[in-house]
Amino acid sequence: MKPGTKPKPTHLKLIEGNRGKRPLNRKEAAVPAALPAPPPHLTADALEEWNRVAHWLRRIGLLSEVDRAALAAYAQAYGRWVQAERAIAKMAEKDQLTGGLMIKTSNGNAIQNPLVGTANKAAADMMRYAAEFGMTPSARSRISAEATSEGADPADRFFS
Structure with missing residues (x-):
């Protein structure tokens, strides 16, 4: 894999415009x-x-069969984040001082609750995957997708 920024898919270059005026990849794989x-x-x-998100992503043409694992990773990171946040909230009910963010070790020292690290890591993973699917405001600002209708030719939006 080459170092540097990830290449932009050809269909996004067509939508956004090819600012770099580099040749378009005419052999890029097309995934329905x-x-x-x-x-x-x-x-x-x-x-x-x-x-919640799969139907929306499919409707705007950003989801295909090959994206199953990436969407599953996003969804699982979301699930892990929610689970960790629920556990922290439950601990916060008993700990008014730190709200469940800190715990005491066996030596009596206060340390960050490991669930906070789990929640933070899951949230970071979730946001990274979400950006891949255009599910953040900044990611959406860089793409322009239209809803696809069943049976319509995707090239029509560029050539009609």
């Missing part, structure tokens, strides 16, 4: 939009998030 089935290993929270 589809709604993959969620993998069975997703937690309940992850499955709920999958169902």
Whole structure:
């Protein structure tokens, strides 16, 4: 893999304009939009998030069968984040002083609750995956996608 920034997909260059005036990759793989089935290993929270975003991503043409693992990773990171935040909130009910953010070690020292690190890591992972699918405000500002209608030729939006 070459170092540097990730290359922009050709369909995004067509939508945004080819500012660098570099030749377009005419041999780039074209993947049809589809709604993959969620993998069975997703937690309940992850499955709920999958169902919330998958139809939307499919409708705007940003999801295909090949994206199943990436969307599953996003959904699972979301589920892990929610689970950690719920556990912190439950601990906060008993700990008015630190709100569950700190715990005491066996030596009596106060340290950051490991769940905070878990929540932070899951949130960071979730946001990284979300940006790949255009699910953050800054990511959406860089793309322009239109809803795809069933049976329509995707090239029509560029040539009609």
